[in-house]
Amino acid sequence: MASEQMAEPLLGSGKERGDLEEIRSLKQFLKQWVEENKRLWYLAGPSIFTSICRYSLGATTQVFAGHLTTLELDAVSTENMVIAGLAFGIMMGMGSALETLCGQAYGAKQLHMLGVYMQRSWVILLTTCTCLLPVYLFAAPILRLFKQDADIAELAGRFSLYMIPQLFAYGLNFPISKFLQAQSKVMVMAVVAAIALVFHVCLSWLLIVQFKLGLVGAATSLNIAWWIVVLAQFGYIAMGYCPGAWNGFSWGAFRGLGSFAWLSIGSAIMLCLEFWYYMIIIVLVGRLENAQIAVAAVSICTNINGWEFMVFFGFNVAISVRISNELGARRPRAAKFAIVCVIMSSLTLGLIFFTLVLALKDVYGIPFTNSPDVIRAVSSLAVIFSFTLLFNSVQPVLTGVAVGAGWQWLVAYVNIGCYYAFGIPVGCLLAFHFGFGVQGMWSGMLSGVVLQTMIIVAMTVTTNWNKEAMEADSRIKKWSGSIEETSMNYRTSEGPDNLA
Template sequence: MREALLPAADKVVAEDLEEIRSVRSFLRHAAEENRRLWSLAGPAIFTSVAQYSLGAITQVFAGHLTTLELDAFSTENNVIAGLALGITLGMGSALETLCGQAYGAKQLHMLGVYLQRSWIILNAMSVLMLPLYLFATPILRFFHQDAEIATLAGKLALYMIPQLFAYACNFPIQKFLQAQSKVMAMAVVSAAAVVLHVALSWLLVGPMGMGLVGLAIALNVTWWFTVLGQFAYILMGYCPGAWNGFDWLAFSDLVGFARLSLGSAIMICLELWFYMFLIVIVGNLGNAQVAVAAVSICMNLFGWQIMVFFGFNAAISVRVSNELGAGRPRAAKFAIAVVLMSSVAIGLAFFVLVLALRDVYGAPFTESPEVVRAVASLGLVFAFSLLLNSVQPVLSGVAVGAGWQWLVAYINLGCYYLVGIPVGYLIAFPLHGGVKGMWGGMLTGVGMQTVILVAITLRTNWDKEASEASSRILKWGGSAALKPDH
């Protein structure tokens, strides 16, 4: 019965995959799968890059104030807001598994309930995270951050509290739309948000002379514009069957849903915070302001590249969860192979580009020649970071689509925090490797995690994963999953 509901094109793919017997047949199916992936990944990449650009554009404006203000914004954006973003994005990513598999199984009524449950859980978590913003200065000082940077970053954090709750509302909406392949709507709203943000930032910092406070206001307004724009799209009826209005079922079965949300949060937070620790530890090196500025600029550019692969992450998560929910394991496995080939090719292109432009890519972010030279000195380790991280987000997307969040959380904990950070610290301080030593050492953790995820993906029994998809929906979805669609 479920197969009878599938689109004809999907039926053909599922059947044809069993008939791949030659290179020519493989290439034909790979081209078709690439078309499917890019129809998802293209708008998702644009959305990720556009939303990341909000912080990056703000950093460019801050960099043309003073080095101290650049450092303060970079620290708040990467450490304080980075902690909040990791938790909210991670917990919202539970919807990628549940909504994706429910959509593949044609149980559309569950998507709206899941969205509302995620809002409840994420906004409650945001309230719990308020002390992080209220006491940002003593928290940064506890980690031995430079006193001037910590004080100014703490003041800025107070202005950024509205952004925290925008995160809590935005990421569940995005996962809800992604599961239904409604990625173009997200891209349009994000494009409008970028235009609004540039105009507001220029107005508040330039003619009005409001400095960092103006940048904070612009960020808050733009993030809430994004949230309301996407929600307006849903309310206008473009998600029939998936959104049926607010439902009291959203307040039931929260424990099972929260469990998966927590696993998603831990998995993604351990990844995002890994690089946050790089900035915090670098703040303890000599000439801290220049070192933090150089690493922050590299991390800004690194974030742009990661946003590209977050687009692949979203696309492969949707493809895997939809195919497993629909009982098509061969299609899920084939999609993984195709997206990995594409992501590695793009990673190699970024690697070459960074090495070729290592002496100039820091200039747009600062007027300090010393900082530009420090950025150039990190070119090689930065390029290897981009190459390794062309694969890792894609594999994480596979994990989310399949519902392996807790497994990957344990892997991240071991590779990043028991191996990567200790090795980096050893090279940076006792062995006097400085910033390059710290970053290079931490890459050992990234490499180890990538190898383990590749091995797990290759050894997975995808037929078994498909058979377990419906039980996952019941386990983590609760009583709403028992209601059939008509």
């Protein structure tokens, strides 16, 4: 594609460009702002589209399930948010270690390191998938242990068994995605995601509406769609469109797994604590009165919140790539300016989402359910929900900064304090002790997001980015030491210099 052929001159962050000049006037700021936004939107646009398409795979399944029965909607939502959400958070978190390593290696022009990094991540993530199997196998008793409604727990547990193939697709997909993102190969990811989504919608309609296969049909379609994503992306890599970065399978993938796993675990903890935060609200709300209506209302809001989060996750990807590339190329001033630009863009979009939810508060739940009670419950959450969307426009961007800079473990500690030591206790206090129900639970959890955002903003503002660039250089030298001539290639892929 012509756009990908332009990626190197547009996005190239090599040392040959030198660091960003110090900005001394408004005219100079605006010029640099336009140039940086071109780089950011080249990455963010396709990444937003890809994120929305991938998230829509599960969300579309919930929409189809919502037009069966309220119980089946609750079961699919619970599996999607709790069981699959647990696996998704762990897999995505562990895979995000590659955003730091691959991004900084690409910025430093150490392309040969990327393919072995991806294979190491496969080994670690597939091992983790095997460890997560009992969660899928015993989902029903686990949900009942957390006092989830018995009928919801039983049906969600059955649906979890159907979704085991998706678990292993996660384990392969995220390392591939980070490998491609680090090289700005975002357009091909968008095309693959679009094809998978269109296929999923058509197959879901055929299996659920026409053939009346219910949850079995929903699971079949969702599993196939995720495996289309995995196989298509790897096929693109294997055909030679990532020259220098992919040199075939290597024994080097089995070296240094301990240190690599440690960074992956830090990344997983950081992101999992964020994903699980909204997963936990589903479980806690299931303990309120009128649990089925409450769970359905919260599921719809978290579904929409997830779609909005995917928009800003595109900015997360963009800023992570920009920060890691620039730090790898030892351009700290350019890294700082990229942060300013992406926060301005994401906050503007956040204000638009904030306004839309308030304007459409009585109707935004209708596409997800036929129940008037659930629609009213969703409407009652509109004000709190709109503020959630506003803060979530900035929070994923700041997480992307953390990943690009390699702060995973530090942010993990911040998330524990803000979300679990503060947000959840406040939410439980408001919901159960003061009787504010769903609104109280969501308000308390929103307070945790606000606190976490303020702390990471303070971290970003006070960071010495020159020091971060030096640490990135040290990190590249450390990790490149374990990828040398010991690697034995099974095949070598040679392809065109750019995607045609």
